[in-house]
Amino acid sequence: MSRNLKVGISIGDINGIGLEVIIKTLSDSEIYKYCTPIVYGHTKVASFHRKAAGINEFVFQVINDAESAQAGKPNMINCWEEDVKIDLGVSNETGGKYALLSLQRATDDLVSRKIDALITAPINKHNIQSEDFKFPGHTEYIQERANGKDSLMFLISEDLKVGVVTGHVPVKDIVKGVTKEAIVSKLKLMNESLKKDFWVEKPKIAVLGLNPHAGDNGLLGSEELEIISPAIEEAFNEGILAFGPFPADGFFGNQSYAKFDAILAMYHDQGLIPFKAASFNRGINFTAGLDVVRTSPDHGTGYDIAGKNMASPTSFREALFLALHIVRQRREQEELMSNPLLFSKMSKDRD
Template identity: 50%
Template sequence: MLPRIGISVGDLAGIGPEVIYKTFLDPRLLKFCTPVVYGTAAVLFDDFPADPNHEPLRFRQVREAADIAPGKHNAVSCWEDDDVQLTPGQPSAASGAAARQSLLAAARDLKAGLLDGLVTAPISKENTQADDFRFPGHTEFLTSFFEAKESLMLLVADELRVATATGHIPLKDVSARLTKELLTNKLRILLASLKNDFGIEKPRVAVLGLNPHAGENGLLGTEEAAVVTPVIQQLLQSGHLVFGPYPADGYFGTGQYKQFDATLSLYHDQGLIPFKTLAFERGVNYTAGLSVIRTSPDHGTAYGLAGQFKADETSFREALYLACELVKYRQAEAEIKPLIPGPAPRGGRRE
């Protein structure tokens, strides 16, 4: 059965609807998945210009996910008022409410088993806030909604994988948040995801230092000696291939990251700036550590591009591909495990 991939539309004043529309203009994607967009197709897509190279994009509008048609473009109504008035590039209370409603409806259906995976279009973290939605981003909301103790933001572009130990928090709070327990938990999630989601039997992981030159033996900071190094040594003693801490300034520029299956940065921009520099157009954000599959493009709402039909859909398309691949991998593993004693065999490290 084709993976049923739910798609939350993000902030409608941004480029989310456009990159969704452009992605599904290619009918070949229906060979990979059954897409289910959460929103009203007429509101989302009717104002986009016709493409002379493609047939018009048509969606089956349904009231609930139980009525979707396999191998077709589906849209699930999830707004109380389908006549949403929006202006591209100008976020509003209406666009924030629509983003919340789309995400909540898709997450509920994913939890109910009506979907196999979820791809989220970008939201404005500020514009999405409400009395019943106090989360700094998709990652934090989905971690809470699916009752995971911890999750991990993992950026993926082919063999380049960069995770962040701390996520959407102020930079001034990173040091206090970076405890041995948190770092150990994040590394264990990363190691498990590399093995269970990406088929890497014995993953090699690098950890970056927090301070310039990884602390310079305590001269420029003590977090490496007090927190990072003891955690790495403990995991090494447990048989895991975890190395570091590496000075962050030259790690990516020298290509050192190519020696590892993934890199754990210690705060948001430390990992996302080099990742987006290397792979902005094709990067995917994957939430590791959840019981479900969720991906998203690695860009934001791009209000400045909205309404011009100039947005690049590559990252969203890659997020869709990765969601399909991970769903199929987990499904295949679930089918294999009952047939053999002990742990299921995994593929070797990808070179």
């Protein structure tokens, strides 16, 4: 664990702010004390963004593969040969095409363990769709590529950790995805991640209701009584400290989340709106429940500010450091588990 970890970075939509926040993050020399970054894209595209944002004296070291990455430098793997027309702030087929080429090459190296973690810059979920990408987002794509049975979209900040049962699905389909089995599965993933990735010994998890006022005893919907409460009970009986269901508005409004280690929301906006309101530009999207580590900033492509030197690198930088933290936490735990005497001693010390 003493060596610098190799961190892969996909560039996202080339017409957005991805490369701007990447370059701003890697311009900080402190980064190289902790990792060796490898960006999957093309130096010409990166140079265009660097100049558009007015960033001077930054150069990528071109390498052919992750094994050739040089410590102490920002490395770039050119994922295509042709020149690319960049239209800053525009969503088009070109942006999606090259975002996918970057993501595919980076994910290849992630699942083959040539890199230790992957940080993904924002894609446009519409223009990236193709024969090779038929997914609602990064989370589902990474899950399939990593051969995961399930995964959890887990939003992380200093003050909040929020996961969702249903992720990138239309509102009209949310109820179909809120099943007892899905809730129990997400609770297990969240509980395990809190223990393994964040070293929370006995996580306390709050579960939100689906309907207004958590159904109000069946008056405003029966899902809480028939699905969510039984799922919580089953998880609790399996040793997971899950509580609820709580009405979402009051739960966030009175800051009840401070009493819990994490929150499981039923759908995307129920969890992400309060999370981003509290943690925007500092939050991180982590794909929990997989053998590989992938994080991303909690913002989108930022077309409206692309090329204007206005994009904050804070969330991207936090995503990079969280990925490093999780990799090291997992490896240290593996080392401890392989040494029963040391693990027993540490457990007694905690008690």
